[in-house]
Amino acid sequence: MSDSQIETVLAVLSTDQAGAEQRLFELLRIPSISAQSDHAEDCVRAGALVSDRLTELGFSSKLVATKGHPVVLAQNFAAGPGAPHLLYYGHYDVQPADPLALWVSPPFEPVVVDGPHGRRVVARGAVDDKGQLSMWVEAFAAWTAATGSLPVRVTAIIEGEEEIGSPSLEAFLAEHRSELASDAAVISDTNMWDVATPAITTRLRGLVYTQIDIGAASRDLHSGLFGGSALNPITLLARVLGDLHDDQGRVQIPGFYDDSDEPAADEVAAWQALGFDEAAFLGQIGLSTPAGETGRDALDRLWARPTAEPNGIWGGYTGEGAKTVIPAEAHAKLSFRLVPGQKPQAVLDGLRQFLAERLPPDVRFEVHSFGASPGFAMDFGSPVMAAARRALAAQFGKPAVFVGSGGSIPVVECLKRVVGVDSLMMGFGLDDDQIHSPNEKFELCCFHNGAAAHARLLGELGKI
Amino acid sequence: MSDSQIETVLAVLSTDQAGAEQRLFELLRIPSISAQSDHAEDCVRAGALVSDRLTELGFSSKLVATKGHPVVLAQNFAAGPGAPHLLYYGHYDVQPADPLALWVSPPFEPVVVDGPHGRRVVARGAVDDKGQLSMWVEAFAAWTAATGSLPVRVTAIIEGEEEIGSPSLEAFLAEHRSELASDAAVISDTNMWDVATPAITTRLRGLVYTQIDIGAASRDLHSGLFGGSALNPITLLARVLGDLHDDQGRVQIPGFYDDSDEPAADEVAAWQALGFDEAAFLGQIGLSTPAGETGRDALDRLWARPTAEPNGIWGGYTGEGAKTVIPAEAHAKLSFRLVPGQKPQAVLDGLRQFLAERLPPDVRFEVHSFGASPGFAMDFGSPVMAAARRALAAQFGKPAVFVGSGGSIPVVECLKRVVGVDSLMMGFGLDDDQIHSPNEKFELCCFHNGAAAHARLLGELGKI
Numbered sequence: 001m002s003d004s005q006i007e008t009v010l011a012v013l014s015t016d017q018a019g020a021e022q023r024l025f026e027l028l029r030i031p032s033i034s035a036q037s038d039h040a041e042d043c044v045r046a047g048a049l050v051s052d053r054l055t056e057l058g059f060s061s062k063l064v065a066t067k068g069h070p071v072v073l074a075q076n077f078a079a080g081p082g083a084p085h086l087l088y089y090g091h092y093d094v095q096p097a098d099p100l101a102l103w104v105s106p107p108f109e110p111v112v113v114d115g116p117h118g119r120r121v122v123a124r125g126a127v128d129d130k131g132q133l134s135m136w137v138e139a140f141a142a143w144t145a146a147t148g149s150l151p152v153r154v155t156a157i158i159e160g161e162e163e164i165g166s167p168s169l170e171a172f173l174a175e176h177r178s179e180l181a182s183d184a185a186v187i188s189d190t191n192m193w194d195v196a197t198p199a200i201t202t203r204l205r206g207l208v209y210t211q212i213d214i215g216a217a218s219r220d221l222h223s224g225l226f227g228g229s230a231l232n233p234i235t236l237l238a239r240v241l242g243d244l245h246d247d248q249g250r251v252q253i254p255g256f257y258d259d260s261d262e263p264a265a266d267e268v269a270a271w272q273a274l275g276f277d278e279a280a281f282l283g284q285i286g287l288s289t290p291a292g293e294t295g296r297d298a299l300d301r302l303w304a305r306p307t308a309e310p311n312g313i314w315g316g317y318t319g320e321g322a323k324t325v326i327p328a329e330a331h332a333k334l335s336f337r338l339v340p341g342q343k344p345q346a347v348l349d350g351l352r353q354f355l356a357e358r359l360p361p362d363v364r365f366e367v368h369s370f371g372a373s374p375g376f377a378m379d380f381g382s383p384v385m386a387a388a389r390r391a392l393a394a395q396f397g398k399p400a401v402f403v404g405s406g407g408s409i410p411v412v413e414c415l416k417r418v419v420g421v422d423s424l425m426m427g428f429g430l431d432d433d434q435i436h437s438p439n440e441k442f443e444l445c446c447f448h449n450g451a452a453a454h455a456r457l458l459g460e461l462g463k464i
Numbered sequence: 465m466s467d468s469q470i471e472t473v474l475a476v477l478s479t480d481q482a483g484a485e486q487r488l489f490e491l492l493r494i495p496s497i498s499a500q501s502d503h504a505e506d507c508v509r510a511g512a513l514v515s516d517r518l519t520e521l522g523f524s525s526k527l528v529a530t531k532g533h534p535v536v537l538a539q540n541f542a543a544g545p546g547a548p549h550l551l552y553y554g555h556y557d558v559q560p561a562d563p564l565a566l567w568v569s570p571p572f573e574p575v576v577v578d579g580p581h582g583r584r585v586v587a588r589g590a591v592d593d594k595g596q597l598s599m600w601v602e603a604f605a606a607w608t609a610a611t612g613s614l615p616v617r618v619t620a621i622i623e624g625e626e627e628i629g630s631p632s633l634e635a636f637l638a639e640h641r642s643e644l645a646s647d648a649a650v651i652s653d654t655n656m657w658d659v660a661t662p663a664i665t666t667r668l669r670g671l672v673y674t675q676i677d678i679g680a681a682s683r684d685l686h687s688g689l690f691g692g693s694a695l696n697p698i699t700l701l702a703r704v705l706g707d708l709h710d711d712q713g714r715v716q717i718p719g720f721y722d723d724s725d726e727p728a729a730d731e732v733a734a735w736q737a738l739g740f741d742e743a744a745f746l747g748q749i750g751l752s753t754p755a756g757e758t759g760r761d762a763l764d765r766l767w768a769r770p771t772a773e774p775n776g777i778w779g780g781y782t783g784e785g786a787k788t789v790i791p792a793e794a795h796a797k798l799s800f801r802l803v804p805g806q807k808p809q810a811v812l813d814g815l816r817q818f819l820a821e822r823l824p825p826d827v828r829f830e831v832h833s834f835g836a837s838p839g840f841a842m843d844f845g846s847p848v849m850a851a852a853r854r855a856l857a858a859q860f861g862k863p864a865v866f867v868g869s870g871g872s873i874p875v876v877e878c879l880k881r882v883v884g885v886d887s888l889m890m891g892f893g894l895d896d897d898q899i900h901s902p903n904e905k906f907e908l909c910c911f912h913n914g915a916a917a918h919a920r921l922l923g924e925l926g927k928i
Contacts, residue, residue: 035783035784035785035786036783036785037784095788095789096781096787098781098783099684102683102684163786165786191689207788209786209788216750216751217749217750217751218749218750219750219898219902220563220566220900220901221749222871222899222900223771223775223799223801224669224671224801224869224872225766225869225870225899226749226870227771227773227801227870228755228765228766228769228771228801229745229746229754229755229756229762229765229766230749230755232755232773232774234705234776234777235705235706235708235709235773237702237777238701238702238705238706238708238774238777239702239705239706240702240706241699241702241703241706242699242702242703242704242705242706242707244699244702245699281693282694285681285682285685285694286680286681286682286683286826287680287681287694287695287826288825288826289695289825289826291692291694291695291696292691292692292693298693301692301693302689302690302691302692302693305692307691307692309696309790310699310702310780311687311780311781311787311788311789311790312779312789312791313701313702313777313778313780313794314777314779314782315776315777315778316774316775316777316797317560317776317797318777318778318795319560319562320500321498321499321500321628322627322628322629322775322797322835323559323776323900324559324775324799324872324900325559325775325776325900326773326775327775327776330777331782333780333786333787335786335788337687337688337691337692360753361752362750362751362752362753370785370786405688406689406691406692407688407689407788408788431689434683435689436684436685436686436788436789437683437684437685437789438683438684439683
């Protein structure tokens with residue numbers, strides 16, 4: 001790549017920011033909620049919109065059916081057989097939007113509002129991951145418009161089940177292993193350090209997501225006539241969830257920490273040098289007191305320590321007023337964030353043992369698993385990582401920092417295990433983007449900087 | 465009353481059983497769910513149906529407006545100024561019918577099915593309390609048809625808020641105190657000992673019903689990005705509910721047992737003589753292991769010991785599949801059954817202290833109260849009690865037993881305190897009637913025996 005080439009590409013991006021925003025908004029208007037079966041057609045529509053756009057950009061693109069929502073599979077090999085081959089990954093599905101009452105505008109009608117960093121777009125999926133995947137699609141478009149082709153060979157996969165644990169992804173990767181074999185994967189589904197400081201994510205927590213169903217009596221009971229004799233499944237569920245952590249915040253499931261790796265001392269030291277302000281981090285969400293394990297640094301707790309969190313709970317009467325019932329059943333969604341070393345199946349087994357040890361013999365319980373992936377740590381020293389550092393430094397005028405993420409991107413582990421490629425995680429979200437919450441937003445400065453950084457990365461990758 | 469008079473009255477009841485059933489079914493078809501505001505008009509319709517029936521029977525009857533649902537107030541003083549004055553109490557409102565999916569027939573379309581005791585009617589409110597109040601209305605009708613009037617002066621009140629803690633009743637009783645002044649109150653909202661053995665209830669537990677709202681962060685959070693640093697209100701709620709009881713089943717709220725009376729030794733001895741089979745009691749609902757305080761007899765636990773039971777819980781994601789959220793809020797409905805001596809306000813205060821001691825400073829919590837009434841114990845030796853024993857022995861051919869009830873009938877305490885009358889609790893439900901549960905039923909043999917026993921009671925009361 002010549003310097004003039006990248007300047008031309010960046011100029012294309014710069015002059016068509018309004019168009020890039022409109023293309024993003026069109027995607028945001030599709031309520032592609034993968035968790036809810038009545039939105040299955042919306043998922044197909046979102047996938048088709050992305051696929052059609054890639055076709056316009058010269059890709060050979062199609063929707064590949066799975067047992068769940070389809071995967072977009074697109075290839076553009078115009079750079080020729082000698083060029084590096086990069087695998088771009090994104091997801092077009094989004095989290096459910098509830099509680100709807102807390103949104104200031106409808107979740108699937110994107111609106112642009114002003115904030116401290118300028119214009120931002122508010123919508124479900126604004127950043128996670130429709131906004132982020134759109135950045136690299138825009139970078140492909142700018143390269144194509146400016147130079148007639150991409151500087152590297154590109155395969156792109158955009159799945160529709162990331163928010164429900166990617167149940168169909170592994171089979172898809174295995175089936176298309178030879179087409180996907182590449183020099184590295186590129187993923188934008190993570191955050192910057194702050195609005196001015198780019199970051200490369202080198203560490204991800206894994207995820208085990210479960211639903212626990214507890215049943216006691218064969219029917220709902222009158223709490224006056226049976227209270228004092230009959231078991232109450234809400235009480236039992238509360239006891240086991242209340243007992244998940246000890247008074248030091250450590251998870252009490254048998255064997256939970258057995259295989260968990262501690263981060264290296266220099267990695268911890270680098271995190272400490274970042275000067276993370278946990279008080280400010282918590283302050284933005286109205287809290288002041290850290291939770292989690294005592295005696296651990298904040299970034300250690302957020303990036304390198306496993307957690308157990310109830311994500312939902314329900315049972316008995318939840319309507320208006322009073323109903324004096326001892327219910328027959330109670331339920332919870334309970335998930336675990338895992339760190340490298342921990343084995344998802346061992347956590348599931350430990351959870352079942354934990355419940356069996358605490359619930360009385362009369363009680364029925366079931367643990368359903370909705371996806372399980374281990375934690376993951378990256379290789380710091382690859383040529384792709386170096387290319388990304390150059391691209392980010394050029395775009396932002398300062399070096400990228402290496403960070404962890406408490407979230408889970410199971411595809412990273414899956415791409416390594418099934419396809420054999422390492423992932424570069426270069427994302428442009430901010431901590432306060434409210435992903436998975438009402439009023440999810442994406443700073444449009446981050447969107448445009450991200451698209452430009454992706455354009456620069458393509459140029460840098462063309463040289464390796 | 466002459467023996468021929470009561471035989472004539474009983475003959476009227478006996479020949480019009482089909483009519484009595486149809487009148488009950490008409491009342492059961494009205495979904496008068498007091499807890500749900502969209503059923504407010506149904507409550508008025510149910511009250512009006514009862515009121516119109518009493519008017520037909522020669523009562524002066526009207527619906528008296530309250531801040532909530534109206535009270536039916538009806539008087540029939542045809543017996544003349546020298547006759548005893550009895551106050552009949554019932555309630556036309558019913559519990560919510562959910563979960564609807566567990567009903568074998570629609571809850572407000574009464575159906576008659578066969579069971580081990582013959583025909584039974586299945587519907588919400590079949591026994592609690594539409595079926596039971598209909599028994600004494602049928603007894604009024606039979607006396608009127610057979611003799612032209614009632615043998616005693618009768619005032620009847622039928623409220624529409626019993627299932628939500630009777631929030632308007634006390635003001636109603638205070639306002640109408642002089643009209644309600646009477647020799648005793650008669651209430652049918654309790655059970656027989658078994659289908660062949662009548663019972664008089666001499667002891668009731670009180671009720672404090674609350675909703676607890678717990679809030680932590682100012683918005684829902686991504687469990688990966690915030691897990692390990694941010695408080696989880698579901699975990700906090702689970703901890704406090706899981707900590708409600710110690711490992712002996714005793715409630716750990718400060719001062720909870722301070723003023724609770726123990727039953728007299730001879731009362732406990734009489735309960736033991738009843739030969740209550742807790743294994744069978746639990747077996748009918750699919751359980752085998754008693755809950756509640758260890759070291760206490762079953763009937764002591766069910767009738768004379770206070771309890772704390774969560775009646776509902778909700779928070780976070782409760783839909784299909786997975787959502788990795790740490791919610792901003794979690795909620796529970798929590799109720800307490802009280803025994804004589806315990807003070808409802810002290811229990812509420814103790815609950816607030818219990819929560820304040822256990823929740824960290826960042827956490828907001830509120831305790832809402834939906835009604836509070838103390839426990840109550842009756843005078844065994846009154847003339848009305850003696851009349852009831854004669855009536856029941858004549859109808860069933862065996863003496864009535866004295867029992868407690870774990871349920872709450874706050875009107876009993878309120879009638880004593882505000883109006884100054886003692887209540888006779890003579891009910892005809894069975895333990896397996898599934899009140900407050902799906903498929904609530906009433907044995908039609910109990911319905912007809914109850915109506916006849918009420919007719920006999922009216923005759924006996926005419927003599928006192």
